Structures are given as C-alpha cells and as structure tokens.
Amino acid sequence: MASPIAIAGEYLPFMxxxxxxxxxxxxxxxxxxxxxxxxxxxxVHACEKLRDAGYRKWDAHAPFPVHGMEEHMGxxxxxxxxxxxxxxxxxxxxxxxxxxxxxxxxxxxVVQGKDLWAWEAYxxxxxxxxxxxxxxxxxxxxxxxxxxxRFHHPLFNSERFLSVSNDGLMIAVEADDEHFDPEATRVLxxxxxxxxxxxxxxxxxx
Amino acid sequence: xxxxxxxxxxxxxxxxLRDDAARPGPDITSGDDxxxxxxxxxxxxxxxxxxxxxxxxxxxxxxxxxxxxxxxLGAITVTSMIAAIGTGMILYLIITGVGVWGxxxxxxxxxxxxxxxxxxxxxxxxxxxxxxxxxxxQPWRTAVxxxxxxxxxxxxxxxxxxxxxxxxxxxxxxxxxxxxNYNAIWPNFRSPLLWDVFAVSxxxxxxxxxxxxxxxxDLATLRDRAHLRILRGQERRFTLPLPIGKPIxxxxxxTADRVATFVYGFLALGWRFSSRHWHRYxxxxxxxxGISTPLVLSVHSIVSFDFATSILPGWHTTIxxxxxxxxxxxxxxxxxxxxxxxxREVLPNFKDLLTxxxxxxxxxxxxLTGTMVGFAYGMEFFIAWYGxxxxxxYAFIGNRADPSTAPYWWAYWTMISCNVLSPQxxxxxxxxxxxxxxxxxxxxxxxxxxxxxxxIIVTSLHRAFLPGEWHMFFPTWVDILTxxxxxxxxxxxxxxxxKFLPTFAMAEVKAVMPQADPHGPGDDHTxxxxxxxx
Numbered sequence: 001m002a003s004p005i006a007i008a009g010e011y012l013p014f015m016x017x018x019x020x021x022x023x024x025x026x027x028x029x030x031x032x033x034x035x036x037x038x039x040x041x042x043x044v045h046a047c048e049k050l051r052d053a054g055y056r057k058w059d060a061h062a063p064f065p066v067h068g069m070e071e072h073m074g075x076x077x078x079x080x081x082x083x084x085x086x087x088x089x090x091x092x093x094x095x096x097x098x099x100x101x102x103x104x105x106x107x108x109x110v111v112q113g114k115d116l117w118a119w120e121a122y123x124x125x126x127x128x129x130x131x132x133x134x135x136x137x138x139x140x141x142x143x144x145x146x147x148x149x150r151f152h153h154p155l156f157n158s159e160r161f162l163s164v165s166n167d168g169l170m171i172a173v174e175a176d177d178e179h180f181d182p183e184a185t186r187v188l189x190x191x192x193x194x195x196x197x198x199x200x201x202x203x204x205x206x
Numbered sequence: 207x208x209x210x211x212x213x214x215x216x217x218x219x220x221x222x223l224r225d226d227a228a229r230p231g232p233d234i235t236s237g238d239d240x241x242x243x244x245x246x247x248x249x250x251x252x253x254x255x256x257x258x259x260x261x262x263x264x265x266x267x268x269x270x271x272x273x274x275x276x277x278x279l280g281a282i283t284v285t286s287m288i289a290a291i292g293t294g295m296i297l298y299l300i301i302t303g304v305g306v307w308g309x310x311x312x313x314x315x316x317x318x319x320x321x322x323x324x325x326x327x328x329x330x331x332x333x334x335x336x337x338x339x340x341x342x343x344q345p346w347r348t349a350v351x352x353x354x355x356x357x358x359x360x361x362x363x364x365x366x367x368x369x370x371x372x373x374x375x376x377x378x379x380x381x382x383x384x385x386x387n388y389n390a391i392w393p394n395f396r397s398p399l400l401w402d403v404f405a406v407s408x409x410x411x412x413x414x415x416x417x418x419x420x421x422x423x424d425l426a427t428l429r430d431r432a433h434l435r436i437l438r439g440q441e442r443r444f445t446l447p448l449p450i451g452k453p454i455x456x457x458x459x460x461t462a463d464r465v466a467t468f469v470y471g472f473l474a475l476g477w478r479f480s481s482r483h484w485h486r487y488x489x490x491x492x493x494x495x496g497i498s499t500p501l502v503l504s505v506h507s508i509v510s511f512d513f514a515t516s517i518l519p520g521w522h523t524t525i526x527x528x529x530x531x532x533x534x535x536x537x538x539x540x541x542x543x544x545x546x547x548x549x550r551e552v553l554p555n556f557k558d559l560l561t562x563x564x565x566x567x568x569x570x571x572x573x574l575t576g577t578m579v580g581f582a583y584g585m586e587f588f589i590a591w592y593g594x595x596x597x598x599x600y601a602f603i604g605n606r607a608d609p610s611t612a613p614y615w616w617a618y619w620t621m622i623s624c625n626v627l628s629p630q631x632x633x634x635x636x637x638x639x640x641x642x643x644x645x646x647x648x649x650x651x652x653x654x655x656x657x658x659x660x661x662i663i664v665t666s667l668h669r670a671f672l673p674g675e676w677h678m679f680f681p682t683w684v685d686i687l688t689x690x691x692x693x694x695x696x697x698x699x700x701x702x703x704x705k706f707l708p709t710f711a712m713a714e715v716k717a718v719m720p721q722a723d724p725h726g727p728g729d730d731h732t733x734x735x736x737x738x739x740x
Contacts, residue, residue, distance in 0.1 A: 044724040047481075063259060063427070064717035065484035066724055078486045084493045102384060102392035111396045121396035124508055128401075128408040131501045135412040135494060139419050142490035146483040149475035156478070159437055164479040165423075165430040167259035 011150065017204075022175045022182060024201060031154035031202035032058075032174040033185055034161055035194025040066050043169045046192035047072040050171065053188060057177035061155075061164040083141040084134050091133025095126040154202035161200070172200070252345060252718050257558055259716050265555045266424070266710045267431055271466075274447050274705055277552060285697040292691010295684050296367065300376050306684040312677035313667045316660075317685045318372040321692060323509060323659040324537070325365035326406060327530070328652075330502055331538025332358025333413055336420070337498035340491070346567055348714040349560045352424075353549070354542045355417040356707070360699040361541070362410045364692040369402075398511035405508040412501055416494050418473075419487075424708035426474035432466035506534040513662065520601035520666030523589065529582035533658060536575035536625070539568055540651035545700060547645040549709075559710055562639055569638035572651065576629030579658075583626065597671060605665045613678060614665045617657050624654025 008015055020029035037043040040062070047060050051074040060066070060073060069075070096119070103109040104116035111121075143149065155161045155172055164170050171194065173185050182199070189197045253262065299306050309316055332355040339347040370379050382403045384393055393400050435441055442462045445453035477483070507527035514526040543565065550556045590602045609615040628650045632638040669676045703709070716722055 040722055040724040060481040061479045062481060062484070063263075063423075063479060064713045064722055065488050066481065066722070067717075068724060069481045070485050072724075073481055075482055075485050078489050080486055080489045081493060084497075088497070098384065099395040103395050107390065107392040109392070109394055109396070111394065114396075118396070124398075124401040124504070124511075125395060125404045127504060128404045128501075128508075131497050132408045132411060134497050135415050138490045138493045138497075139415050142419070142486045143475065145486050146480075148477065148483070151471065151476045153476060153478055159434070162430040162434055165427040166263045 007147075020175070020202075021180070024199065029202040029204065030175045030182070031157075031200045032172055032177075032180070033182070033189065033197060033199055034155070034158060034170050034172045035189040035192075035197040036160070036163075037169045037171065037194055040169060042193045043171070044069065044072040046171055046189070046194060049188065049192045050173070053179060055173060055177050055179050057174035057180075059172050061161070061168070061170040061172060063164055063167060063169075078145065080138065080141050080145060084138045087137030087141075088130045088134035091130040092126050094133070095129035096122060099125060154200055157202070158198070158200045160196065160198065251720075252349065252561070253559055253715060257719075259719070259721070262559070262710075262715055262719070263427060263431075263712060265559065266708050266712050266715075267428055269553055269704070270428060270706060270708065271431070271442070273445065273453055275552075278701065278705060279447055282698060282701045285694050285701060288691060288694025289698045290691075290694075291687055292694050295688040295691055296371055298684060299371055299688070304372065304374050306682060307688075308680045308682045308685055310677050310679070312670070312675050313664055313679040315372075315667060316664050316679050317681055317689060318368045320656065320659040320663050321689050322365050322368035322372075323530075323663075324656045325361045325368075325692065325696075326409075326509060327506060327534035327537045327655060327659075328541045329358040329361035329365060329409070329413070329538065330506060330531070330534035331542050332356070333409075333416070333498050333502040334535050334538065335542075336416060337495040337502060340495040341499060344567075345718040346564050348711055348718055349564050350542060350546065350568070351714070352417075352420065352711040353546060353704070353709055354538075355413065355420065356703045357542060357545060357700060358413050358538075359410070359417055360696050360703070361538075362406070362413065363699065364696050366406065366410065367692060367695075369406075398508065398515050401508045402512055405505045409501060409505045412494070412498060416498060419490065419494065420711055420714070421708065422474055422477050423479065423487075423713040424711065425470045426477035426479070427712060428708065429467055429470040429474050432463040432470065435463050436461075436467065503531055506530040513666075518666055518670060519595070519597040520605070520662065522598075523586060525582055525585055525589070529579070529586075532575050532578040532582065533625075533655060536572065536579055537651065537655035539571050539575065540648040540655065543568055543572070543644050543648035544652055547641050547648070549704065550641070553704075553709075556709075559715060562641070565641055565644055566638050569632045569644050569647075572629045572644075572647065573632040573638070576625055576651065580622075580626035583622065601666060601669075605669050606661060612665070614661065614668070617661050617665070621654050621657040621661050624650040625658060628654070 022030040024030060035046070037046055043060060043062065044066060047069070050058055051072065060069065062069075066072075070077070099122045100117065100119075108116060110116070111118075161168075161170060161172070171189065173180055173189070179185070186197050257265070307316070307318065309318075332351070335347050335354045336351045339351075369382075370376065373379055373382075381387070381393070382400070432442075441464070444456040444458050444462045444465075446456055447453045507530065510526035510530035513521035514523060516522060546560060547565065550560050587602055587607075590598045604611045605614070606612050606618040607615065609619075612618065628647050631643065631647060637643045664679050668679055
C-alpha cells in the first residue's frame, strides 16, 4: 500500500513527486513496461510467471474480466462486500430511526389505534433504504478502492495501450516495483510470450 | 464449440485467405441462424459467424459513431413530436387541474394509475435480466441486458410522471418525501402509498446505478476509439443530418470526436481495463445483482399493496404481490422483445450478437410468466367463490367477466386473450423461433398488460358497495394524449440511447465468447466450461 502522500501526488499535479527510479535517455520518467499477448491463455500464463517472480506493482489489462484472473495474478479478495454489508446495515438503522422519530416522536401519528412503535409497517421502507445505501456504497466503494475516477494515467500516453479497450491483452509492470529492471523485466515478459515489449514514459508536463 | 480459433478465422477472413462463402453463415431457407441447436450436449454459440473481439467492438460502437440513418431521423422526429404533445398535456393539466381528466367521485383513479402501474411493470424486465439471470448464470443475458436496463430506466421515467401529476396540486408533490416543512408535519410511514414512493425511487436509483456501472467499460471503449481517431488524424466532424440528401458538415472548432472523448471520457471515469479493477468490478456487479433481485421483487409487491391493503372488492386480495410481480416480468419481457426485434432487423450485424436463440429464450419466459398470470386470474375467481363474499364474487363475475352485466367485459376479455391465450403459441417450436410471431405476441401482451391494470383499477372502482354510487369512467382527450405522449417520451429516450450509448454490453459479450476462455482446449486445468458469464 502506497503512502497517502504518494497517492495524492498521483492525483494532484502540483504535489511534489518522488524522484523517478528510471529515466529514458532523454531524461523522461519511466512509468513502466507494457507487453502484448496473443490470447487469454497466454496472458494468464504470463501473469503466473510475474506473480511467481515476486512482482507486486503490475497489472494485466483485458477488454473483459478474464475468468480466474485473481488466482493467476495472486490478487487478494476485495473487502468490497464488507463495505456493502455495513452500508446496508447503516441504511436499515437510518430508516428505522427516521420513521420512529418522525411518526412516533416528533409528529405522533396514530393509525388505526395502533401503538406508536408498531414497527411492522416500517419494514418496506427499511428494506428499500437498506438496498439504496448498499447500492451507493457498492458502486462508490468499487470506484474508491480502484482509485477511480482518475482521468489521467501514464498508461494512456501509450497509443498501443488504448487497444485494451478493443481487443488487446496487455501486462503493464510499473517501474516503482522493486523487482523492476528495464532489461530483466523485458526478458521475463518476452519469455512469457509477450510481444512488442515497450517502455511507457511519464512526462512531467503531460 | 467450433474448434477453429475465431480470432484466427477472422484474421484470415479479413486477409482474404478464407472464402466468405465458406463461413458458417445463416441458412435462410430453414430460418435457423445456427444458434438453434437442439442437442443438449452442444452449447449454442452466443455470438455468431466467428466474430473476433475487434468485430464485436466495431458492430456495437460503429452504430453509435456513424451518421444517424434516415429511419432513425424519421423515427425520432415522430416520437419527439408525440413526446411534446404529452408534455403539453401535462402542462395543461398543471395549469388547469385534474378535472381535465375523466375522473369522477367514484372512479378517482383511472388512466393515471393504470399508466403508472403499466410503465413501472415494464421496467421490471431490465433488472430481472441483469440481476436474476446473472445470479442464475445465464450467459445469454449479455446480449440483451444493456438495452433492457435502458428500457427499464426510461419506463420508470414514464411511470414517475403519473403519481407526480395525479396529486392535483403538483407544486405540493414534494410532500411525498420526508422533507422538513413549515407545517412541522411528517408523512405517514404506515401508508402503502408512501412505501410506494420509497420503493419506486429506490428502484429508479438502483437501476440507474446498475446500468451506469455496467456501461463504464463500454464508455471507455467509445472514449478510446474517439481518442485514437484524433491521434491518427481521422477526426469526425459535426454534421447536420438531413432527411434527404447528404449531411452538411458544420465548421465547429471542437469536432465530434473531441466532444466524444470529453463526454465519454468523463463518464468512463478513467477506466483502464485493469484486472485488479475488474476483480472489484465483478464483486460489485455480483453484489448489485444480489441486492437488485429482492428489490425487483419488492417493488411491484409494494405497488400491489396500494391496492391489496384497501377493502375494495377486486383489490383486497392476498395473491396480489406475486401476481403483480409475475405480470411485471411478463409485460417487461414483452416490451424488450417488441423493441429488440425491429432493432435487430434495422441495425447492421446485430443479428450476430442477438441470435434467434436469445429470442427463443425470452419467448419461453413469456410463456412461463404468461401462464403464471393466467393462473393468478383463475385463482382470483376461485377465491372469490371459495371465500363466499358476495361483493367479491360480483366484482369478478358481474363487473368483469359476464358480458350481460359488466360494462367493461370487453376490457376483461381483451386482457385474457392477449395475456393468457396469445403466449400459448410458444408451446410450438416453430412459433417461438419466428421473430415476427414473437414480435406480434410482444405487442399483444403489451396491450393486454395495459388492460390488466385498467381492469384492476377501473372495474373495481366503478362499482363499489352501494349501487347508488356506481359510475362509469370515460377518458377525455387529455387522458388519451397524456398516455400516448408518455409512449412518445419512452420511445424518444430509447432512440437516443441506441444512437449515443453502447447498445450491447461489449465487455460482457466478449467475456462469454469462446476465445475469452483462458483455459482453451490445449490447457490441462480446465475447471469451467466456456460461455459462463458472471
């Protein structure tokens, strides 16, 4: 997990950034290295190689979720369901509190001579608000955990990378990874079946 | 599945190495496009003609990026005029009052609530396809879920109009929500009408979130395509499309592609197809599917509580919640078929993504839900007889079914023939594999489902307990044009959707294509057959 300052530096252009680990011959910061793969089969096998070589800051990009990728890449299970669960509980509590306070405390509403705390009639709205809170938490939580929205990313500097939204299957290794080495990583990606292995630059003024 | 790698086949075809005549194309004579395999051991292909990923992107995005065709311009001209008439009717109602409708002291809910329940019911198919069929691992849903979800949103928009304007003093409609006000009063949370407000607004919001989340990757695809065209100097410019002749180029500085990169790029939130993102995305998708499933069942149940908790004969029945939900799914699928069958005819290559098998599956759902609705109609009669309540018996026989006493018998029997009889055609394979027959049944069911709500609401209200109160309902021209106008609003929104947004869930369609399976035939650890969605 990167430090909060490093994360902020990725989003805010005016934040000072750490010194680049690698620069190109012309002195431009190297973001990382991308390699293209011919099929989903080759992609997952290359992912296994990178996972086993101990890389941590890298990612596989595909136009669709590749089945079983978590296992091939060694991705930890997401905590998103926990977020959604507590949001749903929050919605239920908020709904019950709102209905109780509005109809039994602040503006006492007697319907058919029933007790003010006749909670059965509160169930439909409690259910709906639980769902509503859960849905918002799921979408926003998914985006937040993914670090989105993030409209600018060094990978978008590579024209070739844009093919992942069509049919490209790519692996991108970040230069910040401790195992990253311009030569060794290139050899590893090529041995794994990657083609067109290329450095991605991250110019400061872009 | 075909043993040829479809990507390779496509590459060879595009390079001219394969003869197009040798492609396993549709056999026009038998009416089978290759998806109607009867052998249970063979999985029918979900995408026909060995399409590659790139071709799927081109088919779906190509339409959103091309000049609007003439039929689209003609259609949106007509539908937006109808929508304008409907909006004018709403304005007239707000200025004048609900007296412009044909309501009277006895029938105080009529077309307004009929239209509300009709539209909200249609809105159930989208979430059913995206949520329940997702949990049931039905990969064929990927071809229809995007357009069905869009249809859901637009139907809920139309539904939302009617409760808002039927309250009379529309400027007090905010009192539906628990908002602090100068009278220091709060709404009655024990009223089904308030439950309805929460159910419908939650449903609209969650459907919108679900639809939007599903679209994020596809919007990113549209963004990248526009960006690539700019990088390669193939920018598209804005043009003024004309019904006759060639479109005129507009010399605007921000070209169409620059606007597209900005708008699609903003909506795509910087999605970069990362597998770490896909992992959370799939988890989020599954959670949304899991919570939408009880939600979709709850919404129409709560709509039915508006009626079932009253003491009016014909409304006061315990079968209403499941009966309304089955009817909603039924009406929603009919509308999906009614919209998608013409779409498949007019849009190029869409038949490869939306196959006859998809239509057949939906026809089977129409048969199932139509029969469930028919069972509910029968059960209402049984309980009216078995319950021994003479008012209830009269509500069903004397006010609905018996032509000699019921003034609305024609509405009742229209409902029965459209909803119960017409889907029975789908017991025959030839019928449920014929798009024209499915389309006609879809239209009939849509009409029948409108009549179902009309029968429930108006025939129950027009003759309640005291014969002295009996009163007929006659719609005014404002009633009729408001409903027609809501159809115009719905169709206009749908036409805008198919022009500007990805009509198919590209990422999901690609995920169920055979070449997306990382464990191909040569792999040693196959643990799931290909073609399973998420």
